[in-house]
Amino acid sequence: MKIGVFVCHCGENIGKTVDCATVAQRAAKIPGVAYSVDNKYMCSDPGQNVIKNAIREKKLDAVVVASCSPHMHEKTFRKAAADAGINKYLCEIANVREQCSWVHDNIPDATDKALDLVRIAVEKVKRNIPLTAIRVPVTKRALVIGGGISGIQAALDIANSGFEVVLVEKEPSIGGHMSQLSETFPTLDCSQCILTPRMVEVYQHPKIKLLTYSEVEKVEGFIGNFTVTIKKKARSIDEEKCTGCGLCIQKCPIKKKAFNEFEEGLATRPAIYVPFPQAVPNIPVIDRSVCTYYQTGKCQMCLKVCGREAILFEQQDTLVTEEVGSIVIATGYKLYSIDKKPEDSEIKGYGEYGYGKYKDVIDGLQFERIASASGPTNGEILRPSDKTQPKKIVFIQCVGSRDEQKGFSYCSKICCMYTAKHAMLYKHKVHDGEAYVFYMDIRAGGKMYEEFVRRAIEEDGVKYIRGRVSKIYRQNGKYIVKGEDTIAGMPVVIDADMVVLATAMVAQPNASKLAQTIGVPYDKYGFYQEVHPKLRPVEVSTAGVFLAGACQSPKDIPESVAMASAAAAKSLVLFGSDYLEREPTVAVVNEANCAGCFYCLKVCPYNAIEKKEVKNKLGEIIDYIAHVNAGLCQGCGTCNATCPSKSIELIGFNDEQIYAEINAFSESFV
Amino acid sequence: MSEEKFQPKIVAFVCNWCTYTGADLAGTSRLKYQPNVRLIRLPCTGRIDPVFIIKAFEKGADGVLVSGCHPGDCHYNLGNLHARRRFILFSELMNYVGIDSSRLHFSWVSASEGKKWVDVINEVIDTVREVGPFKKYQKINKEFVLHE
Amino acid sequence: MIVGYYPGCSLTGTGKEYDMSLRKVLSLLDVQVEEINDWCCCGATSAHATNHLLSVALPARNLMLAQKQNLNELLAPCAACYNRLIGSKHEISHNADLKKKVEFVLEEDFNSSTEVINIVQLLQKVGKEKIKSLVKVSLKDIKVACYYGCLLVRPNAVTKFDDAENPTSMEDIISATGALTVEWNYKTECCGGAHSIARKDIVTFLSKNILDDAKLNGAHVIVVACPMCHSNLDMRQRAIKKLYPSHEEIPVLYLSELIGIALGLNGKELGINLHFVDAINLLQMVKAEM
Incomplete structure (x- = not known):
């Protein structure tokens, strides 16, 4: 195999601390290196031409470019190599800028290190094989x-x-x-x-x-x-x-x-x-x-x-x-159950609010139906127990939300807004009614949201009380709501006709089942987990x-x-495209060696390992061995490290390559 | 750097997505660290077979560092957690056979932690420098190689 | 069935009718009680208000005494004793430092495996069916409000007994006697507890609320499982009447007394005659003897 080594000065960036000419000279002595040269700017067009010409003229099989990080110019150099007719996966980068010249001051040390990095890349590229990107057709x-x-x-x-x-x-x-x-x-x-x-x-x-x-x-x-x-x-x-x-x-x-x-x-x-x-x-x-x-x-x-x-x-x-x-x-979601339908109530945390016991203690969606023109009361605000108009309603926020003891630690986000809306709708329909809202904080972040809550308070006269409710009970046909006003520092007792609980939004009860069917991670609450909370909020790892x-x-x-x-x-x-191009650095199974222990299957984060039937001449199944679905494999290599018999290997990062890399600089060690 | 001072040889197995990028950031930020380390880039710490570590020692390393994404940040979801499990077991085994545990290090360095990378590397190098050259293993290894 | 018995101070004093009735009822239910030898204070009120270590070490000592008598279960009829015993055990098992300190005080290792139970739990173990089979006087004509107070079910993580906000286990046991239980709102509300001595005003007010709600919901009698609750609810009714002349008295019985009536014991045997509020009308309703 004939390998070419190209050492870039990156202007002064590498050349100042790494003696590039020496690196190139000494690299030429590494077994397998047929050509070695340094250049002021490898990534420039003339620089790339140096590589292309050398490949053609010296009939190189593989190249190593000692330059900046592969995250920077790997693509550039691979393309240059491919333009000159060699497989782009036979081009490796030695990162002598970000991880050498920029972080060290001492020229001899940096030069030694740069040479080591070149050695590592040379030994790796020797063992690279030509690969072609996996093309997967897309069902549109x-x-x-x-x-x-x-x-x-x-x-x-x-x-x-x-x-x-x-x-x-x-x-x-x-x-x-x-x-x-x-x-x-x-x-x-x-x-x-x-x-x-x-x-x-x-x-x-x-x-x-x-x-x-x-x-x-x-x-x-x-x-x-x-x-x-x-x-x-x-x-x-x-x-x-x-x-x-x-x-x-x-x-x-x-x-x-x-x-x-x-x-x-x-x-x-x-x-x-x-x-x-x-x-x-x-x-x-x-x-x-x-x-x-x-x-x-x-x-x-x-x-x-x-x-x-x-x-x-x-x-x-x-x-x-x-x-x-x-x-x-x-x-979507479900509301934290307050026992509307007993068999659905997998979570019960608020006995003191009389869940399921009092007909007039309802949740947010029930109030929506009562307030809806197409609802059971045709939009008239009537309480469920006796169909009379409630003159005093208490709304309680954060029932199940922001409550680590009884519910969930997260904020359900919409309750502050819909409670303000409920109280408003009630006041618009029952002019002489009184509406009280028990809240922890008002979280009205959003366009026109804060203004909306202010409207409920200032224009519609909804009374907001900061504090929690400890108990609701029935006495003389009223619902006695006992709570605390934490601003006044006083206990509050309200004799309400109806109570609306802003219960938490929770994940669908069978969310985890669907997640397992599709292969989607979910958090401890059952909500699906995006890949990145900020930059990839709608994608999942599958x-x-x-x-x-x-x-x-x-x-x-x-x-x-x-x-x-x-x-x-x-x-x-x-x-947008007919085919998906995927990196070919995926795992493959050596079928002759695989014993079918399926440890790889257990550790694979992508369910990319399948059980493949092994049949005898009669067509009877005699065994099962591992098989990698290249469409699913993302190339992490965890299976490779796990396999006891080393029958599964990650192309591009196989054991042989890594041992060779370790070997490469051991020579400078000893 | 004075000549008398022992210069340990450190091999770092790092993942491509977090620590390798973190090390690049240290460079882009022109932070300085000691040059005693050689990085081996892998897709994920989950790819690291404990045999790699043994191999590195065998080939003359005085210390080994394994570094990947923080738990929960793994590009491949779980690889770093597999690595952590393996590493805990493996370091106990190393301890058992009498290898000073300060030769073996594990850390999480994210792509944004250039400074942390520098601190980790310097600390590893200093710790290993204090323990001294790993002659014991190299000696056994040489004898073993001779017999072969 | 043999069960360890920790009467605590109340059952030898203000609540001795609880002790009397309980011993008689349990013997009818074939439960043998074995009192702990040399038991001491459970650490309620004074100890846990003044010295944390003392309040944990006292119950620990009692638990170790039970252990030495080879008792698997220890009945603490008083809700405060129950709470101290079970609470200390929980605390010691979750805090290694505390355990060391307690062991230093006890001068022995703390390794209690005795299960602390309250009276409702004991009756659950006896079983509703057993009680039902021994009922001689049906209580079907009376309506009962079950009062749990604060200590019997709380803190739920420690007692692991019933629902802290809406307990129903006492109702379930009482249904064996044929009596009806009412739905009411003050089951677990505070009676004022140990303020009984220092702040009578608070206790009078809190107890009145409890009594009123029981009556409002149609109860003829309130049933309790705690001597402190009993003294507040029973003894304070005269003071309540002075402040609120319209107050109508309502008898307050121990759970053991109510079951005793159903099992055919008379009022004197159960100590009902020792209460401040007369229960004679109640006994007449079910044609039981005083």
């Missing part, structure tokens, strides 16, 4: 998981750019929590009015394939090439035939039995239902857990009234497979998977929408 189709405002925004952005989108929503309708809200802060515009057109747009978009009442079961593959298995749960309705006339819903004999999820338990619904009138798609679903037919085998009223015979009692769950290139996760909205951390609508558009943009970046 996206999967969006979750049909709330974040999912809707991401799907529309991608689809409007001309790429297909598969939008999966686990509920019977898209819309998410935003569809439940009455008005939105800080403008007090009607949530439904701004959301519904988007929902319809999704439904009618030729590029969006909408799968509602469906869940992601399995994700295989890697960036650009995911195969996703989606379970379409049985609606018990023929979606093709149903016209959404709603006759079945009107005639269902089960009127007052089923828990109405959309109304947060403040109303009931029939066994066959659409979650809300503007649902998209406007196709009902049968809740088999309450339907008389599924319980007793009798009834079938819906089938009798359906003019289109669209009811399919025997319908089964079906599995759908979709090929996509990117995945946007927008699965390439090709992006985050949008509150599944990553508590967020309000504008932030969720912005993040969704960002996730869409990231998908579109991917769809």
Whole structure:
């Protein structure tokens, strides 16, 4: 092998402390080095020409450039080498500027060190092999998981750019929590009015394939090439035939039995239902857990009234497979349960507030429904227990948030704003009512947010009390709220008619399950973990998977929408080229050696190790050995260090190369 | 640097994303440190096989430094944590066979910690200088090589 | 079933009817109690207000005495004793320095494996079914407010017993007697505790709130498991009546007394006649003897 060594002076930068000519001279004596020269500026065009000409004239097989950090000019020199006809991976850099001339003063010492660094690079490059970048075709189709405002925004952005989108929503309708809200802060515009057109747009978009009442079961593959298995749960309705006339819903004999999820338990619904009138798609679903037919085998009223015979009692769950290139996760949040529905209350921390016990102690989403014109009270503020108008409401912030003892240490971010909004809405509807807010701090960071809270206090006369509530109990038909005013330093007792708890935003209960399905890290609260909190906030460590909205951390609508558009943009970046080029420095398995212990599989952060079948001549499986999915491998080499039999090696950084590097300067040591 | 002063030889195994970049930053910031160290760049500290460390000692190193990203900052999510586990076990083993633990160092240096890199390197060099040349191992090694 | 017994000072003085009733009821339930020999103060009130080490070492001594009598379980009927015993054990096991100091004071190693239990826990171990099977007088006509006070369930991390904010274990035991329990709001509210002597005004006010809420929610009787709560709620009712003439008295019984009535014991045997507030009407409601 003929290696060329090119020592750069970088003007004075290297040349001042490293005797470049000596380095070049002495490098020529390293076995394998056929040509060695120094130059004032290697990265300049003439400098690069020195390299190119030497490769051609001296018929070099590999080059070492002693210059600045590889993070600076590795690309430049590799390209120069490639232009002259050698594989670009046969070019190595010896970092004699950042890690030698700039950090040392003594010329002999720096020169020795520079020569060592050249030796290391020479020994490494001797053992490099020509590589070609891995080219992976890109499926230009996206999967969006979750049909709330974040999912809707991401799907529309991608689809409007001309790429297909598969939008999966686990509920019977898209819309998410935003569809439940009455008005939105800080403008007090009607949530439904701004959301519904988007929902319809999704439904009618030729590029969006909408799968509602469906869940992601399995994700295989890697960036650009995911195969996703989606379970379409049985609606018990023929979606093709149903016209959404709603006759079945009107005639269902089960009127007052089923828990109405959309109304947060403040109303009931029939066994066959659409979650809300503007649902998209406007196709009902049968809740088999309450339907008389599924319980007793009798009834079938819906089938009798359906003019289109669209009811399919025997319908089964079906599995759908979709090929996509990117995945946007927008699965949103849940509210910290205060026991609206006992089986859902996996967390209970506030016995003293009377969770589940007092009907008029409700949470933020329940208040949204009460305040909503389409809600169970048609927008009139009436308390759930006796449908009377509450004259005194207490709002309590930070229930579950910023509470390490009983809840979570994080701030839920939106509660200060929505509590101010709730108090405002209440005051606008009940003019003689009194609204009290117990708060810890007011965190109203955002455009027009602080002004909004001030409006609630100054214009609408909402009374803010800084302090926590210790107990709520019922006495003489009132809810006695005992708390502390920490500014006055006095205990406060308020006899309220209704209490609204701003409960924490928490991760979806099955967030970790989905995370494991896709391979997304999540934090201790179950929120998905972005790669970098500042510079890569929508990407996760699994390439090709992006985050949008509150599944990553508590967020309000504008932030969720912005993040969704960002996730869409990231998908579109991917769809911008037909192939993905990836560094070929990935791990490979020596199949003859692998004993199939799969330690590598356990340590791999990317699930890139697969079990490969070993068959005998008869085609029977006799063993399993490791196999690297080059599409998933990111080249960290942890498997290489872990493998007991050294049967897996990282190309470009294999054991032989590293031993050679260690050997290289040992010569100068001894 | 006076000639009498012992000049230890240090091998540093560093990851490409944090410590190597941190060491570059030390250079860009024109910070100075002692020249006794040779860096071997690896994609991740998770790539470091304890055998590398033994090999470095065998080839005449007086001290070894392993340095990577801070926990939680690993470019490959978990590599540095695997490295830490391996290192804890390995250093105990080294201790057990009688190798002074001050010859073996582990640190987290991020891409922004040029100054920390300088401090770490100087400290490692000074510590190893105090322990002296690693003759014991080299002696055994030479005999071993002779027998071979 | 044999269980260690740590009566503490109250049960030999102001709360002796608790001791009387408890011993009788437990013998009916086939529970043998073995009193700790040479027990001393549990360290409540004075000790833990003045000297932390003393307040931990005193219960530690009692626990080691129980250990020497080979008692696996130690019943502390008084909620304050229960809290001191279980709290000290928790503290010593989580603080090596403290453990050393305590061992120096005790002049022996502290290695207590005795489980400290309160009366509700003991009755849970006996079992609702057992109690139900021995009921002679059904209490179905009376409504009971169960008062837990502050020490029985708190701090929850130490006692690991019931829900600190809305405990329900006493209600569950009482349901075995047929009595109804009421939903009320002052189950765990402070009665004023040891301020009984120094700040009668505070205790009178706090106790009145508790009594009022029990009555408001329809209770005929308040049941307690703490001699301090009992003395505040029972003894202070006369003072309350002086300040609030409209106050109507409500009897306050120990949990052991209520169960004793159900098991057919009469009022005198249980010491109910020793209370300040007459419970005769209550006993008449269930046709039990005084």
